[in-house]
Amino acid sequence: MATRTLTFRDAINEAMRLEMRRDPKVILMGEDVAGGATLPHMQGENVEAWGGVLGVTHGLAQEFGWDRVRDTPISESAFIGAAVGAASTGLRPIAELMFVDFLGVCFDQLFNQGAKLRYMFGGKAHVPLVIRTTIGAGFGAAAQHSECLYSIFTHIPGLKAVVPSTPYDAKGLLTSAIRDDDLVIFFEHKLLYDMEGEVPEDDYTIPLGVADIKREGKDATIVTVGRMVHFALEAAERLSGDGVDVEVVDLRSLSPMDNEAILTSVKKTHRLIVVDEDYPRCSLATDVVALAAGQAFDYLDAPPRMITAPHSPVPFSPVLEQAYIPSVDTIVSTVQSLM
Amino acid sequence: MAEISKERLLWVYERMRLIRTFEDRVHELFASGKLPGFVHLYAGEEAMGVGVCAHLTDRDYITSTHRGHGHCIAKGVDVNSMMAEVYGKATGACKGKGGSMHIADVDKGMLGANGIVGAGGPLACGSGLMAKTLGTDQVTVCFFGDGAAEQGTMHESMNLTSIWKLPVVFVCENNGYAESTPWGYHCAAKDISDRAVAYDMPGATIDGTDFFAIYEAADEAISRARRGEGPSLIECRGFRYYGHFEGDAHTYHSEEEKARNHARDPIESFKKRVLERGLLSEAEVAEIDTKTAKMVEEAVKFAEESPWPVPEDVTTDVYVSYP
Numbered sequence: 001m002a003t004r005t006l007t008f009r010d011a012i013n014e015a016m017r018l019e020m021r022r023d024p025k026v027i028l029m030g031e032d033v034a035g036g037a038t039l040p041h042m043q044g045e046n047v048e049a050w051g052g053v054l055g056v057t058h059g060l061a062q063e064f065g066w067d068r069v070r071d072t073p074i075s076e077s078a079f080i081g082a083a084v085g086a087a088s089t090g091l092r093p094i095a096e097l098m099f100v101d102f103l104g105v106c107f108d109q110l111f112n113q114g115a116k117l118r119y120m121f122g123g124k125a126h127v128p129l130v131i132r133t134t135i136g137a138g139f140g141a142a143a144q145h146s147e148c149l150y151s152i153f154t155h156i157p158g159l160k161a162v163v164p165s166t167p168y169d170a171k172g173l174l175t176s177a178i179r180d181d182d183l184v185i186f187f188e189h190k191l192l193y194d195m196e197g198e199v200p201e202d203d204y205t206i207p208l209g210v211a212d213i214k215r216e217g218k219d220a221t222i223v224t225v226g227r228m229v230h231f232a233l234e235a236a237e238r239l240s241g242d243g244v245d246v247e248v249v250d251l252r253s254l255s256p257m258d259n260e261a262i263l264t265s266v267k268k269t270h271r272l273i274v275v276d277e278d279y280p281r282c283s284l285a286t287d288v289v290a291l292a293a294g295q296a297f298d299y300l301d302a303p304p305r306m307i308t309a310p311h312s313p314v315p316f317s318p319v320l321e322q323a324y325i326p327s328v329d330t331i332v333s334t335v336q337s338l339m
Numbered sequence: 340m341a342e343i344s345k346e347r348l349l350w351v352y353e354r355m356r357l358i359r360t361f362e363d364r365v366h367e368l369f370a371s372g373k374l375p376g377f378v379h380l381y382a383g384e385e386a387m388g389v390g391v392c393a394h395l396t397d398r399d400y401i402t403s404t405h406r407g408h409g410h411c412i413a414k415g416v417d418v419n420s421m422m423a424e425v426y427g428k429a430t431g432a433c434k435g436k437g438g439s440m441h442i443a444d445v446d447k448g449m450l451g452a453n454g455i456v457g458a459g460g461p462l463a464c465g466s467g468l469m470a471k472t473l474g475t476d477q478v479t480v481c482f483f484g485d486g487a488a489e490q491g492t493m494h495e496s497m498n499l500t501s502i503w504k505l506p507v508v509f510v511c512e513n514n515g516y517a518e519s520t521p522w523g524y525h526c527a528a529k530d531i532s533d534r535a536v537a538y539d540m541p542g543a544t545i546d547g548t549d550f551f552a553i554y555e556a557a558d559e560a561i562s563r564a565r566r567g568e569g570p571s572l573i574e575c576r577g578f579r580y581y582g583h584f585e586g587d588a589h590t591y592h593s594e595e596e597k598a599r600n601h602a603r604d605p606i607e608s609f610k611k612r613v614l615e616r617g618l619l620s621e622a623e624v625a626e627i628d629t630k631t632a633k634m635v636e637e638a639v640k641f642a643e644e645s646p647w648p649v650p651e652d653v654t655t656d657v658y659v660s661y662p
Contacts, residue, residue: 025473027472067471067472068472070503072499073495073498073499073502075495075498075499077461077491077492077495078460078461078464078492078495078496078498078499079461079464079499080461081458081460081461081462081464081465081492081496082461082462082464082465082467082468082496082499083465084461084462084465085402085450085461085462085463085464085465085466085467085468085469086465086466086468086469086472087465088445088450088462088465088466089400089445089450089465089466089469090469090473091468091469091472091473108455108458108492109458109461109492112454112455112458113453113455113458113461113462117443117451118656118657118658118659119436119656119657120433120436120437120441120443120451121433121436121437121441121443121445121451122431122432122433122434122435122436122437122656123434123655123656124433124443124444124445124446125443125445126659157657158657158658160658160661180659180660181659181660182658182659182660182661207662208662209661209662256661256662
């Protein structure tokens with residue numbers, strides 16, 4: 001399969017484009033996903049619609065028309081709920097929640113409706129819906145536009161949660177998510193959108209719930225997702241200079257989660273560090289540590305460590321924000337302290 | 340009224356009577372301690388659900404409320420599977436996983452009773468969007484109560500269906516109380532249907548005990564939606580005989596109000612009218628009374644004799660696939 005370099009943003013765009021070509025039941029809806037709906041000067045195929053505040057859906061309205069790429073009012077409850085209703089009656093919608101922090105506005109439609117319909121109806125319905133949303137600090141966007149929150153979704157039965165870290169993974173995982181018959185929340189880190197990588201031109205899938213060993217090593221295991229994968233890889237590179245050989249496990253999907261990949265790696269390296277940009281309590285980090293403590297305790301040569309954001313909202317000032325985000329330095333020193 | 344066929348009138352009376360008998364029986368069963376959980380009964384509101392659903396086919400959708408038994412029966416859901424669900428049995432409409440507050444039958448277009456007040460609005464937008472996107476003539480009716488009229492979801496949903504011209508009809512069943520809070524207190528509008536103006540859709544307030552008025556208003560709104568002309572809002576002013584839930588002493592219903600409600604019983608009003616005009620005979624009505632009583636007793640027997648779910652079922656049906 002021919003490949004070329006694409007950004008994380010364009011890889012996501014391409015996954016949606018190919019799936020919308022493949023299946024007329026796939027539609028896209030959200031605030032400004034086209035931009036300028038109904039304006040007279042925005043009609044026609046050659047018009048450059050905005051394509052979302054971060055440009056991820058650029059060009060889709062031109063190709064698929066304004067009926068399949070729907071700008072919504074700023075009514076998150078109505079349009080996320082509409083996506084749930086449409087999915088349970090025959091469409092395969094992709095709904096964009098501009099920032100994950102807006103979850104609070106539409107939480108009921110997600111966790112009381114979308115996540116539970118199948119169960120409450122005794123398996124006689126399914127909700128093939130993808131909700132794409134942006135996560136992450138480092139953008140100077142402060143407390144209401146910078147969270148990760150994927151742990152909240154991971155907590156809820158009926159939802160799947162996917163967090164890609166590379167353009168290749170983003171396209172393959174999103175393609176799988178769109179074809180999946182369950183409700184998948186797809187978390188895109190804002191600071192990864194410009195990252196480039198090799199991406200095949202054709203469509204391909206990466207199964208949900210399968211971790212990827214981004215770097216093999218024998219001395220310590222770092223389990224992580226999203227942007228922190230790259231921090232972990234940088235730390236591993238630095239540590240290799242000291243003769244410490246770190247394995248980096250990119251979970252890619254938090255629900256389902258690849259428990260086997262975590263346990264296999266921990267049993268090999270005997271040391272576990274979880275790096276997580278989300279809040280520390282009842283989180284991905286605590287979940288992974290609990291798994292290792294329960295099922296690989298005898299293999300551990302050191303206490304598992306968690307490197308996370310603090311139990312605090314995301315601050316605005318660049319100085320505070322940098323202090324807030326887990327750093328490569330912290331990862332390096334934490335691994336060293338376990339050796 | 341003249342255009343309603345005899346066959347349709349028989350169906351209407353049967354559905355309304357079946358709802359009443361079902362609810363009265365659930366009331367007794369609950370009081371005798373046979374039913375787990377809690378139930379919200381629809382008795383008194385029969386003309387609303389049946390008057391509206393008389394215009395729908397199995398392909399059309401409805402979203403319902405916590406008070407959903409009547410909507411299920413009006414939409415044609417099997418009463419055996421409903422009663423078994425209320426009991427929590429494996430043969431229930433939802434295999435005992437939903438209970439009274441979540442009875443659903445997607446094959447019948449019934450998208451679920453719902454435990455969250457006002458949650459059906461966005462879901463109705465969704466099935467409406469499906470019909471519009473795929474170019475079908477399916478209509479969705481969103482039933483909601485006067486309490487839900489104060490939820491933001493309903494306002495967002497009415498706006499969304501209007502700007503997208505979705506084939507959705509909003510039917511507010513105003514039974515006078517949001518749980519125990521009177522609607523005159525919780526609602527700033529004179530009529531809930533006044534809000535239609537804000538969303539540029541037709542709105543009407545009608546007598547929720549008058550089957551024929553509801554049937555006519557629903558015909559107009561549903562036909563309009565089916566023609567692709569967008570949503571409407573119908574407010575039906577009625578009452579419920581029982582409390583918000585079973586066990587609610589409903590002291591907010593004064594004796595005077597209860598007497599007033601009994602005097603305008605929707606089923607008795609319907610019966611009086613069709614008998615007076617010779618549209619149905621006493622014998623036909625009596626036959627339906629017997630038939631529906633038998634259906635409900637059979638449903639109770641079916642539910643009581645049905646097996647319980649097995650504990651292993653706790654974790655099935657969460658996902659389609661979860662490795």
